[in-house]
Amino acid sequence: MSKLITYVPLSSVERIELRVTNCRKTLSQVKAETKAHYVLNGGMWNPDGTPCPLLKVGGAMLSGTPWRPMGYAWDKGPDIHMTSEYEGAANFIAVTALISSGEPVDKPSYGSAQGGKRGRSAIGLRGGSLALYCSSDGADAATPETLRDELAGLGWASAVMLDGGGSSQCDFGGERITASRKVHNWICVWLKQGGQKPPEQEDKPMSKHTVCLDPGHGPGNVNGSPDGTYKEWEFTWDMAQRIKPLLEAQGVGVVLTKTADNYPSLTERANISNKSKPDCFVSIHTNAYGEGGWSSASGLEIYTSAGPMTAQRNVLASELVNTFHAAGVSLRNEPIKHEMYTVLAKTDAPAALIEYGFHTNKMDTEYLKDSKYRDKLAEATAKGICEFLGVAWQAEPGEDNAKDTPDSWAAEAWQKAKDKGVLDGTRPRDNMTRQELAVVLDRLNLI
Ligand SMILES: [Zn+2]
Known part of the structure; x- marks a missing residue:
C-alpha cells in the first residue's frame, strides 16, 4: 500500500509530541523507542540542521527567526488547533498550509524543492478527529495543489502539508509507509488506555452470533477500473451496507471495521475484529491484474491465510464458494487461495477475504457496478456466512407467499x-x- 489516511478522534488522543532526532533515527527506531500509536514525519530542515520554517517543541523555539505562517499549536495534544500564534502553546509546527478554516488555500506557499509530484504527508483536522495522511513516491504521488484538493474533498477543515518525497513515511497503528531517510522531526501520537473504540460497539446487538465485516480501503484509495467509472472502496462500503441488514434479518449481529468515510489501517481493522470477538471475519474487496489497463483475468476468488482445508477459515471460504456457485456467480478456476494478508493473519476469528471480481476486467466491472448484481452477491455472501454459522436461512417475510x-x-x-x-x-x-x-x-x- 502506498497511501494511508487515518482519523483519530481527539477524545481518544492521550498526547501528541514532536520527537526531534536531528536526522539520526529511522521510523522503526522512533516507533520502537516511543511506542506511539501513530508516527508521521514532521517538518523540513535546513542544510545546517535547523528546522524550518517554524518548529516549537516543549516550549522551546527550535527554528530561526520566527515569522507567522499558519500551523498547528497544542500543549498536550487533544487541544491541537490551527493558528498563526506560536507563542501561546508549548508545541507548534508549520510547513505549508493547504486548508484553513474549511477553505482550500488559493495559492499554497512552498519552495521549489517542495513542488512537483511526489509522496506527500499531511496533518489536519476533520470533524472531531486528528487527520493524518501519508503517501509514497509513485502511483499515489501528488502535487501540493492536488493534495490540497484531495484533502478538501475528504472534508478536512484544516490541513498542513509536511515534508514530502523521500521524507514521507509513517506508522499508523502498525501500518507503514517506509523510506530510508532519517528525518529531522517526527509527529508522535499516543492513544488513551483502551484506545479507539470500534465503531458501533455500543449498538452491538445481543445476538447469538456476530460477524465482523471489513469493507476494504477507504476514501482517497486509487484502486478502480481503468476507465475511472468504478472505485473499489465505494463498492466495498456499498456491499457492506447490503450484507449487514441481510445478516441482521437472520438474527446475526454485525460489526463493521470502519465508518463510511474513514480509512483505518489493516492492523486497526484486525484489532476492531479481535475486540468484538466475532464468529468470523469477512473482508470485502475487488481484484486487479495487469499494468493499469483492462485485462482478461476475471471471476470471484476467496483468500484465507493458510491450509489445512479442514481449518474453520477454509470451511468458511468453502461455504461461501458454494453459495456463490449456487447463485451463478462466475468463479476463478481455483476459487480458494492462501495468502498471509494482514487482515487474515492478524485476526483471531476464522477469516476470509472475498475478491468479488476484477475491476481490471471490463465484463466483471460492468457486473460489479450493477445494483441488482450487488444484491445477488450480498445475498450469497450472507447465505454462505449463515451456512458457516449453522444458522438456518429464513426467507424474508412475504417471500414464501411470493x-x-x-x-x-x-x-x-x-x-x-x-x-x-x-x-x-x-x-x-x-x-x-x-x-x-x-x-x-x-x-x-x-x-
Ligand atoms: Zn482491495
Whole structure:
C-alpha cells in the first residue's frame, strides 16, 4: 500500500509530541523507542540542521527567526488547533498550509524543492478527529495543489502539508509507509488506555452470533477500473451496507471495521475484529491484474491465510464458494487461495477475504457496478456466512407467499422471458431439466 489516511478522534488522543532526532533515527527506531500509536514525519530542515520554517517543541523555539505562517499549536495534544500564534502553546509546527478554516488555500506557499509530484504527508483536522495522511513516491504521488484538493474533498477543515518525497513515511497503528531517510522531526501520537473504540460497539446487538465485516480501503484509495467509472472502496462500503441488514434479518449481529468515510489501517481493522470477538471475519474487496489497463483475468476468488482445508477459515471460504456457485456467480478456476494478508493473519476469528471480481476486467466491472448484481452477491455472501454459522436461512417475510416472484436481480430478465413466452412464469428458483431446456431452445428458434 502506498497511501494511508487515518482519523483519530481527539477524545481518544492521550498526547501528541514532536520527537526531534536531528536526522539520526529511522521510523522503526522512533516507533520502537516511543511506542506511539501513530508516527508521521514532521517538518523540513535546513542544510545546517535547523528546522524550518517554524518548529516549537516543549516550549522551546527550535527554528530561526520566527515569522507567522499558519500551523498547528497544542500543549498536550487533544487541544491541537490551527493558528498563526506560536507563542501561546508549548508545541507548534508549520510547513505549508493547504486548508484553513474549511477553505482550500488559493495559492499554497512552498519552495521549489517542495513542488512537483511526489509522496506527500499531511496533518489536519476533520470533524472531531486528528487527520493524518501519508503517501509514497509513485502511483499515489501528488502535487501540493492536488493534495490540497484531495484533502478538501475528504472534508478536512484544516490541513498542513509536511515534508514530502523521500521524507514521507509513517506508522499508523502498525501500518507503514517506509523510506530510508532519517528525518529531522517526527509527529508522535499516543492513544488513551483502551484506545479507539470500534465503531458501533455500543449498538452491538445481543445476538447469538456476530460477524465482523471489513469493507476494504477507504476514501482517497486509487484502486478502480481503468476507465475511472468504478472505485473499489465505494463498492466495498456499498456491499457492506447490503450484507449487514441481510445478516441482521437472520438474527446475526454485525460489526463493521470502519465508518463510511474513514480509512483505518489493516492492523486497526484486525484489532476492531479481535475486540468484538466475532464468529468470523469477512473482508470485502475487488481484484486487479495487469499494468493499469483492462485485462482478461476475471471471476470471484476467496483468500484465507493458510491450509489445512479442514481449518474453520477454509470451511468458511468453502461455504461461501458454494453459495456463490449456487447463485451463478462466475468463479476463478481455483476459487480458494492462501495468502498471509494482514487482515487474515492478524485476526483471531476464522477469516476470509472475498475478491468479488476484477475491476481490471471490463465484463466483471460492468457486473460489479450493477445494483441488482450487488444484491445477488450480498445475498450469497450472507447465505454462505449463515451456512458457516449453522444458522438456518429464513426467507424474508412475504417471500414464501411470493414463490412465483424471482429475486430482484433477476426480475427484469424473468419478466421479459414471461412476456415473450420463453418461460411460463412459474417456479423461478427451480432447476431446469434437459427436456425443459429443449422446449426453451425451440421457443427461441435456436433448434
Ligand atoms: Zn482491495
